[in-house]
Every structure is written in structure tokens, then in C-alpha cells.
Amino acid sequence: MIAISGLAKKFRVENPKKLSAQDKKDPRLEGRFFHSVKDVSMRCEKGQVLALLGPNGAGKTTTLRMLSTALQPDAGSMFIGDTDVIKDPVAARKKIGFLSGSTGLYGRLTGRENIAYFGRLNAMSDQEIEARITMLGEKLDMMSFLDRRSETFSTGMKQKTSIARAVIHSPEVIVLDEPTTGLDIMAAKTVIDFIKDLKAQSVPVIFSTHHLEEVTELCDSVTVIDHGETTFDGSLDAFKALSNEGLHASFMASLKQGVA
Amino acid sequence: MWLVFKKELLELLRDRKTLFFMVALPIAIFPLLFGGVAYFMSQAVSEAQTKTLNFAIIGEQYGAELAEQLSKVESLSLQSIDSTLDNDEQKKALVRDGEVDFIIEIPSNYGSDLINTGQIVIKLFLNDAQLNSVQSRLNKIINELESGYQRTSFAALGVNEEQQVALLEPIVIEKVNVADERENIGEQIGGLIPYFLFILCLQGAMLPAADIGAGEKERGTLETLLLSPISRQSIVLGKFLTIAFAGAVTALITVGSMAIWGIILSQGMAIKVVSDFMASIGLIDFLLVFLMLVPIVAMFAAVLLALSIYARSYKEAQGYMTPLVFVVIIPVLLAVIPGIELKGIWAWVPLTNVALAIKELIKGTMDYVQLFAIFGSSVIIAGGLIAFCVYWFNKEKVLFR
Numbered sequence: 015m016i017a018i019s020g021l022a023k024k025f026r027v028e029n030p031k032k033l034s035a036q037d038k039k040d041p042r043l044e045g046r047f048f049h050s051v052k053d054v055s056m057r058c059e060k061g062q063v064l065a066l067l068g069p070n071g072a073g074k075t076t077t078l079r080m081l082s083t084a085l086q087p088d089a090g091s092m093f094i095g096d097t098d099v100i101k102d103p104v105a106a107r108k109k110i111g112f113l114s115g116s117t118g119l120y121g122r123l124t125g126r127e128n129i130a131y132f133g134r135l136n137a138m139s140d141q142e143i144e145a146r147i148t149m150l151g152e153k154l155d156m157m158s159f160l161d162r163r164s165e166t167f168s169t170g171m172k173q174k175t176s177i178a179r180a181v182i183h184s185p186e187v188i189v190l191d192e193p194t195t196g197l198d199i200m201a202a203k204t205v206i207d208f209i210k211d212l213k214a215q216s217v218p219v220i221f222s223t224h225h226l227e228e229v230t231e232l233c234d235s236v237t238v239i240d241h242g243e244t245t246f247d248g249s250l251d252a253f254k255a256l257s258n259e260g261l262h263a264s265f266m267a268s269l270k271q272g273v274a
Numbered sequence: 275m276w277l278v279f280k281k282e283l284l285e286l287l288r289d290r291k292t293l294f295f296m297v298a299l300p301i302a303i304f305p306l307l308f309g310g311v312a313y314f315m316s317q318a319v320s321e322a323q324t325k326t327l328n329f330a331i332i333g334e335q336y337g338a339e340l341a342e343q344l345s346k347v348e349s350l351s352l353q354s355i356d357s358t359l360d361n362d363e364q365k366k367a368l369v370r371d372g373e374v375d376f377i378i379e380i381p382s383n384y385g386s387d388l389i390n391t392g393q394i395v396i397k398l399f400l401n402d403a404q405l406n407s408v409q410s411r412l413n414k415i416i417n418e419l420e421s422g423y424q425r426t427s428f429a430a431l432g433v434n435e436e437q438q439v440a441l442l443e444p445i446v447i448e449k450v451n452v453a454d455e456r457e458n459i460g461e462q463i464g465g466l467i468p469y470f471l472f473i474l475c476l477q478g479a480m481l482p483a484a485d486i487g488a489g490e491k492e493r494g495t496l497e498t499l500l501l502s503p504i505s506r507q508s509i510v511l512g513k514f515l516t517i518a519f520a521g522a523v524t525a526l527i528t529v530g531s532m533a534i535w536g537i538i539l540s541q542g543m544a545i546k547v548v549s550d551f552m553a554s555i556g557l558i559d560f561l562l563v564f565l566m567l568v569p570i571v572a573m574f575a576a577v578l579l580a581l582s583i584y585a586r587s588y589k590e591a592q593g594y595m596t597p598l599v600f601v602v603i604i605p606v607l608l609a610v611i612p613g614i615e616l617k618g619i620w621a622w623v624p625l626t627n628v629a630l631a632i633k634e635l636i637k638g639t640m641d642y643v644q645l646f647a648i649f650g651s652s653v654i655i656a657g658g659l660i661a662f663c664v665y666w667f668n669k670e671k672v673l674f675r
Contacts, residue, residue: 026671082501085670107503118494122288123281131281135502163288179498 016064016081016187016218019055021090022242023076024048042242050076052242054090058187058235061216063209065229067265068239074222075114077239078191081220082112094187108136111185115195117176121165125156125175128164129182136183143182150178153211154204170201177208188212190221194228206232226261229253238268245269278504278512279519282486286520292481296520300474300528305535323407327375330355330368337380340396343415344378350411362399369399376400376408388427456554460637465610467563467636468629471525472606473599475571478524479578480595483517487582488591496673506667510579514660518575522567559635562645566628566635569652573624574602576659580666586675609633616644624655 024047027033033043042049051073058064068074079085081092083103092099099106119128126147133143151157154174159167164175181188190209194202209232212219223229229236229250236253238246246253246268257263286292326349334341345352353374365377379397388394396416400408428438451458490496499509537552578595585591602625609629614620616630627648634640666672 079497079674084497084500085674104503104505107501110501112498112501114494114497116494117498120281120285120495121493122285127281127284131277132498132502134277135499135504137503 015060015093015095016056016058016220017091017093018057018077018081019091021051021054021077021080021092022049022088023051023073023080023085024088025050040241050242051080051087051239054237054239054242054244056220056237056244056247058218058220060218061213062234063213063219063221063232064235064237065233066220066222066237066239067224067226067229067268068222069269072239073242074239075191078112078114078189078220078222082110082189083107108183109186111180111183111188112191113176113180113188113193114191115193115197117180119164119167119172119175119179122163124162125160125164125167125171125178128175129179132179133182138183146182146184147178150181154178154208169198170204173197173201173204177205186217188217188219188221190219192222192224194223194225226265230261238265240269275508275511275515278509279515282482282513282516283519286482286485286516289485292485292520295481296478296524297527300524301531304528305531309535309539323410324349326351327408327411328353328373330374330377331380332365332377333380333382333384336382337384339386340380340384340415340419343419347411347415365399369401378412386423386426387430388423389430454638456551457637457639459551460633460639461612464633464636465629468632469603469606469610471529471563471567471632472570472602472625472629474525474528475521475567476574476578476599476602478528479517479521479571479574480592482520483575483578483582484585484588484591484595486513486516487579488585489582489588491583491585491673492587500673507664510660510664510667514572514575514579514663517579518571521574522571525567525571526564555636555638559638559640562640563632563635566631566645566649566652569649569656570625570628572656573652573659576656576663580659580663583663583666584672584675605629616641621648622651624652628652 027043027046027048037043040048042052054073054077056064056066066074066077076085080087081099083099083106087100094106094109097105097109119125120131123131129147129150130143133146138146147160151160154177156171156174156178159171164172167175188209190205193205197205206228209219209221213232233250235249236246237244238253246256253264253268254261255264256267328351329344330353331341331344332355341352344350355368355374355377365379368374369377377399379399381395381397383391384394384396385391398408398412402408424442425438428441433441453461490499500506533552577598581594581598582591585594605623605625606629608614608620608623608626614626614630616627616634620630621627621644631640631645631648
């Protein structure tokens, strides 16, 4: 279970004069601070998949980075199960598996070493790691290339390795930041299959995306963020019901709803 | 912490580029280059000294004795030229065109009776920009003739030998050097050794530092690392140790290879001074030199890591690091300046004080109590820099630029 409410984060603007005209128009700019995320709330129950939608620059990545403890929020609360993410980030990190579209691998290490490194960082024993890699390797069909240096991998192989790396410690929740952006169809399918598999194991997943077909295929609930505020938070059916002209129209409607 | 260190080290060892700079360059390529240069230099010098030179004499009739001596030298061959040349320009042209290597013009007052001839001025036309040691060969002959003439002239004046010596060199300074050989050589080269060591440490640490901080940011692995349940402190220390280790190893490998090659060469060429000098520095002083390097390496590693993690990309990191070389060179160069000693304010200038201490250790004149103070203050600075690194690693502004 993931519960986020009233999350806010502002960044100091070093030189307000250097901002582009478009940035200056953004209502989130107040004096020397840019309120990237102002008020975001969402909830993801066990076994649910939640899609985080929103235009570029809406604050999706910032929100997910706060959830994954990379950034410290200024206000609001976040809970994973009964762990307070803000008060006990180290405990929260053990429960989260995080993967973003831009995640890389250590090119000079083999796939297996990459995965094992994060296993060890998560204080797993060597036997545990080995058993888990064998299990994941078979499931993701990556035994053939696990012992090659990852700099020689194709995008799909890299994505599989990244996935295995993200879940090596059997996290309670999975956070994915635009996991399919920039991937080819095969690699994207690997990610989608992986999310489906997690859903079958009733592991809650939060992922941000720009692909609406992924939303229909995978999600139970949808959260829309625009200009740093939640403008829609509900089930997929409620999201669909926003408009009868398809998902794109629903998405546009959800944005307007927040403005009104 | 050791986990991060072990993994970074493994990655480092798998990187051919880093290995090349750290190991191959100092062990094989530098000595080859230096050795090659030294070899060709000595070849060129010995060739210049033995090459047969063509020369001509003008006014041979005035100085038959000198001409005879010259013709006896094997490596000089007398060429006949138009002896009616009386224009200096023409003589110059002959030398410039390579017709002869030098022309010697004996004046009409040449003779052994110095009292009557007055000072004899022999004109020598040569191209002094060329490496052919004309003058040194001539001097050998002329000095001999000169002292002979002096002796006969003094005898003619009735001056005895003792008086002659006194007249020729009225006052002599006799040096009594209280510094032993080690202190002497140490003063000359002692300043250069820390200079090499510091720069090598810095250079060796630079590439891994750029890779470990900015490189990880660029490849997108840093975010994942930050999200693992390991404290920032451990990450920083693991990375810091890797960088420091790489720097120290590079310096040691280079110094080791220089020492080994130096010993081989000095034994080959029987340069006793070098081996004696090396032997005179005790093992403890050697160890102390390396001990002093520890806080220095730590300072470098901490600064490099901080710069590297601030940079957005590998290239940017290298851009930040390059000026650091100059920042390091200046305080170390200060230690090479002869007048600057480990006294007063210089004992408190970071880097300079360590460089001076290493110099003193090599000279064998170190005040070991002062060593504690220098070592301590350097350790404190290094510790402060590491603490700053940890703080730096907790700043969102730095990590997510």
C-alpha cells in the first residue's frame, strides 16, 4: 500500500532573470522559488497498478523521486505500508524497487555483477542473491547474456537487467518513472509483461507514462498531475467516464477539471 | 563502504584506458621515452666530440708552433684556402657555407716571448650554434702552449715557481663544506621529488574520480545507487577510498619504476653518486615520505570527488579538474625555491609544508617533532574535505543538477 498526501517540493531558482519567457509564465514560479510540486496526493492499494499521467514538466518525476527518497519533500506525508518514508528513508528504500527510463548499468561489469552489487547493497547474502538471480534470469529469459559485460548489451537486454536489478531485493512496492520512454517495442513489452507479472503477485506498482494504451492495458487507477497539483485521482473507469470520446479526451478533460 | 570500494575497484581494473595511464605509462613508456632521449643526447654529444672537423689557418707563418700542434690532432684536418683572404666577410662566408668548420687567424705578433709580444689575440671564425665542440678542442692545445709561454716568460723575468703560482692566482678560496653529500644532493633534487609525487598522485586519481562521480551521473547509475539502503557516508567513503587508492598506486608505481630504472641505469653507467645517495636515505625516512603522502592523497581524492559529483558529465568534470593541477603546482613549486625553508609561516601553508617536509626528509635534516604537526594539520584538512564531500553528497542541488 502506498499513500501520498499533500506532497510539496520547491526548488531555489539561482538566477530568475535567466529563465525563459515560458518558464516565467508558469504560475508555480514565486519569487526565488519554483514550486515544482505543490499539492500531490495519491493512493495505491495492494495488488493495484497506478498510472501517473501529466504533461512534461508537470512534476511527475519530482513526485516519484520524493517517493523513492532521492529528494526530500518540503511538506506532505508518504507512507509505504506503515513505514513513514520521510522519517525513515533507509527503511523505505528497502521496500521500494525503483526504475526509470534513464537508468543505466555499470558497463564494465557483467549483468550478473550489476544485479549482485545491488543485492549486496541491500544486505542480501551471496546465496540469496544467487538464488534470486537464477530465478529472475529464467523468468526474464536472460541466462544467455548474464555473464557478458553489460556495455555490449542491446537495449532490451539492458532493460531486462535493470528490471532484475530493481527487484533483486523483493521490494514491497515498485516505482517506475517513464519505464518505456525511448525503448523499442520489444523492450517496452518486456517492461509491460514485467508489470503484469508484478500485478499477478499483487505487488503494488506506480508508474508514470505518456502512453495511454499502457494505461488501459495495465492500470486499475489513474492519477493526473498538472502544474504540480493533482487534478484527477480515481479508478480507471472513473477516468474513462470523464469523456466519451476516448482516453485522450479524458486526459484533456482531467487537466481542465483541475484548472476550473 | 567496502562493498562500494570493492565494486569501484573491480570496475577500475576492467577499464583499459585507466589501466594504461596508471600502469603501462609509468612502467614502460615513460622510461622508454626518457631513456631514448638520454641515449640520443649522449650519442649526439659523443659524435660531436669525435667528428673530424675541417679547418683552415690564416697567418700560419706567424705561428708555426701552433699550426704544428693543430695538425697533430687526429680529428682536425687542415684545408688549404686562399690565404690572401683579407675580408672578414669572405671568411665568414666560408664557414657559413660549410667549406670549412672553422678558420683560425693567427696575428703577426704571435710568439713565445710574451713580454715583447704583448697579449696575443687569435681570431676564431666558427658557427657556434652548431654542436661540434670546436672551442674545447682548441683550448686543449692553446692552454698547453699558453702555460709553456708563461713559464718561459716568467723565467726570463727571474720569477721563481712559487712566485709564479702566486702571481697567476693571487687569492684562492678553499671551501670546507659542512653539509654531507646527502644534504647536498637533497637540497638540489629534494624539492623536485614531492613535486613529481604530488602531480602523479593527482593525475592518477583524476581519471577514476571523473568516472566514479560524473561518469555515474552521466550513465544514470548514480540515482539507483543513492536509492539503495546504504548511507551516503558509505558511498562517499567507498568512492573516496577508490580514488585515493588509484592516486597512491599510480604514484608508487611510477616512483618505483623510476627507482628501478634509475638503479639499472646508474649501475650500467656506474654512476656511484646515485646509488650512494639512495643508500644514504634510511628506510625510516623513505617510509615517512610515503606516510606524509597519505593526507595529501586524501585531500586530492576528496576535492576531486566533490568536483566530480558536482559536474553533470564526464567532460565537465575533466574541465573542472584541469585547473586543479595549477592550484597544486604553485604551492609545491614554492618548496623548490631555494630560500624557502620549513620555518615560520611556511610550516603552515598546506601542501607547501608537506613538500618541504619531504625535502627535509630526503636531505636528512628533518625535525621529527615538526613532522607530527605537519602530518596532523594535513590530516585535519583532509578530514575536513572528506566531511565536506559527505555534506556535498547530501545536497539535492548537487546530485540532481
